[in-house]
Amino acid sequence: MNLLLSLLLATPAHAWTADEPWRTVETEHYRIHYPVDTEAWALDLAGRIDPMRERVSEVVGWAPDERTEIVILDPRSRANGFALPFSRSPRIGVFPTAAPASSGIGNYRLWAEDLLVHEDAHILHLSRPSRNPLERIVFDGLLGVPAIAIKSPAWVSEGYATLVEGILTGAGRPNSDARATFLRMLAVEGQLPSYAQLDGSSRWRGRSMRYLVGSAYLEWLADRYGDERLPELWARMTARERRTFDAAFEGTFGAPAPELYGRFAAELTAGALAVEPVPDGSERFLDRSGELDPPSVSPDGTRIALVEKSTDGKATIVIREIAVNEEAVTEREESIAELLEADPSDVAPIPADTAPHKTVVRLSSPLLRPETPRWVDDEHLLFSAWVSDSHGILQPDLFLWDIDKKRPQRLTRAANLREAEPCGDSAVAVRRQYGRSSLVRVVLETGEVTPLTAGSPTVVEANPRLDDTCTTVAWLRHDRDWRLMASPLDQLNGMIPASELEVPLPDGGQVLSVDVHPDGTALTATIGTSGYLDLWTRPTDGSADWTRRTHQVGGAFDPDVTASGEIYFLTTDPSGFDL
CATH class of the missing domain: 1.10.390.10 (Neutral Protease Domain 2)
Structure with missing residues (x-):
């Protein structure tokens, strides 16, 4: 039954x-x-x-x-x-x-x-x-x-x-x-x-x-x-x-x-x-369990935002400092020293495999289900949240959160926008509605929405990402299979044939997500090949082939590249996602 x-x-x-x-x-x-x-x-x-x-x-x-x-x-x-x-x-x-x-x-x-x-x-x-x-x-x-x-x-x-x-x-x-x-x-x-x-x-x-x-x-x-x-x-x-x-x-x-x-x-x-593990130099930044949304590092490189989801479906935006919490490290060392001083025959616990990081602020609300937060600047996050319309149907709208304040500002209503990537006073987002999918530009101050690609019942757009100057946009397009696309943002008007925008993938590759390096010189993407999901990097101008960056047993998902060249990404173990 x-x-x-x-x-x-x-x-x-x-x-x-x-x-x-x-x-x-x-x-x-x-x-x-x-x-x-x-x-x-x-x-x-x-x-x-x-x-x-x-x-x-x-x-x-x-x-x-x-x-x-x-x-x-x-x-x-x-x-x-x-x-x-x-x-x-x-x-x-x-x-x-x-x-x-x-x-x-x-x-x-x-x-x-x-x-x-x-x-x-x-x-x-x-x-x-x-x-x-x-x-x-x-x-x-x-x-x-x-x-x-x-x-x-x-x-x-x-x-x-x-x-x-x-x-x-x-x-x-x-x-x-x-x-x-x-x-x-x-x-x-x-x-x-x-x-x-x-x-x-x-x-x-x-x-x-x-x-x-x-x-x-x-x-x-x-x-x-x-x-x-x-x-x-x-x-x-x-x-x-x-x-x-x-x-x-x-x-x-x-x-x-x-x-x-x-x-x-x-x-x-x-x-x-039977498959020999291959070291790739990656370090675990955060050991979590359950579901996580893609990471987003602040423009100044000091903070990282994640959406953490509990087993009951509650979603919380958590912002942490990237620097190690030295105070917490000292407290742990002092606690262990006191333990051994009181009982010299005791054995200290092995060190944790991740360093502690201070939580700056959290955003959680029973009325919002936030997803995919992205930094507008060092003090503001743009995110999607599923809210009920007048008929009780859940749709994603865009919200702007000043992290020094408790309540985010709602930017759109019943617009069905998700996966938004901000740059300056606007953002590129995905609209999926009535079986159609398109990229749109959203003016953050007014919530005005302008189509960038034509909606189609058989083509799906996803995961737009921009460089720091808002010059280059990369995204995923599904047309019989998933394809990686890249274009000058000001030329995304349908005049350039789609074949000229497509970025070739490694042989047999399945692309799942992408990020544009802040200076616009390269793309880093999660690409699947022969049953493995890892990060690959390629110059934006195509002057070199793809280079595999990771060899993760649990896969490498949702890269976020910082101005200093570090790449934060998600991986999995049996308890859930880690960063």
Whole structure:
């Protein structure tokens, strides 16, 4: 019952309101209901969706006769979707706001394709009726949900949909350097989840294990025993002979699921440990746990701002001094000296692997969910925060915070702006709204918004960064894949062909984020190659090739380059992000 409950609870209570204009378009396999604001995105989806169903059906081995109802909604202005595998009239909800490259679901060929393949895999996998008469009466008839949806552990339902997403799109999480890095990091640290933890746990990203580790385990099973075995497992789970998931699994693969998971984990760990670590000269600045937003160093190089997120979703902007807190160091040394003086036979604790840094100020509010703070000058931060509009829909707007004051100033209203990069009296930001994405310029004093690139339902803009003189802008653009773009800011008017703005990546590279060096002479980006996510640097003028800067087991994310040439970035360990 866990899957059904989680799907029902994930259903938004609202999106666009009922009095807004809605339309419906029908295809052979679907009926799509959409607000008129999203018509371009909805019709593009409708033109692609039937061939997707046929491909998903070939992989899963079953398809319903009736149309599937799809509702387009966007209650949080974030990338997501859900599936409700009802016995009669299954439903899918899709959020047209595309994921940025740095997201865990940011590796896609087309956002609508990746999203629909994943959710449709749920429908075709979990809506299949049982061939057992009693199960059909109880589950399909009384509960309205097929028995296979109730029997399947969460790691099976989500892991399989994630696996299908990778098989059919050639992208998705299974083909991302992010999943490979995450699995390798856990394996090297001896912290792969136990079989019991695959469905979810309270550990960092515990609920992501069902997608990332679950899909990798199912992929391993298919590689070892044959692609046909997973459809055979679903057939055994819906057979006339009543079977639990465990019984169906053991009959399909010849051993219990926990036992084979142990072999999978052992092979994954052995492969990860066989890779020799490469020192790269990086030093850990801050040892944290949980989620962190990208770092931002103040122009004078003395402070660093981060958004730290608690397990309950609370987000706090924390500003720290970059200099070591010598007072805290002295206090610790004196405390240890007193300890040993009182008991000379005692043993001092080993030194911490990071030095202490004084916290300057924090900003936290139950009404704001701040993200991606960036320094305007040494005393002001610009950030996005998700706030409710008059219909209760969450949208990101821009806020300016004088760090000497408690309350930030709201600059825009219902503008749907994020990932803003300030420079002077304006900022370059990303607008993602109604399934369209574009770069815009925002005047900080008035909140006036001017488009810099044309919005499109199939092109996604992300992560703009500027040099200190506001001359060069670099950003990521998704057009069939993620591309690194760079342009003189004053020429970003659509007159220069996109091919001339694109910065070539290392062979096979997947770019996740970028920063422009303050003097504008180089770009440093997080680029994935062969299952590794690390920092690479290249001169802006293309006079030299990319140089790999890091070799981090936990990946290197979201670089911020200072005027002195230092690079602050995020990495991961089993407890979360570190700086």
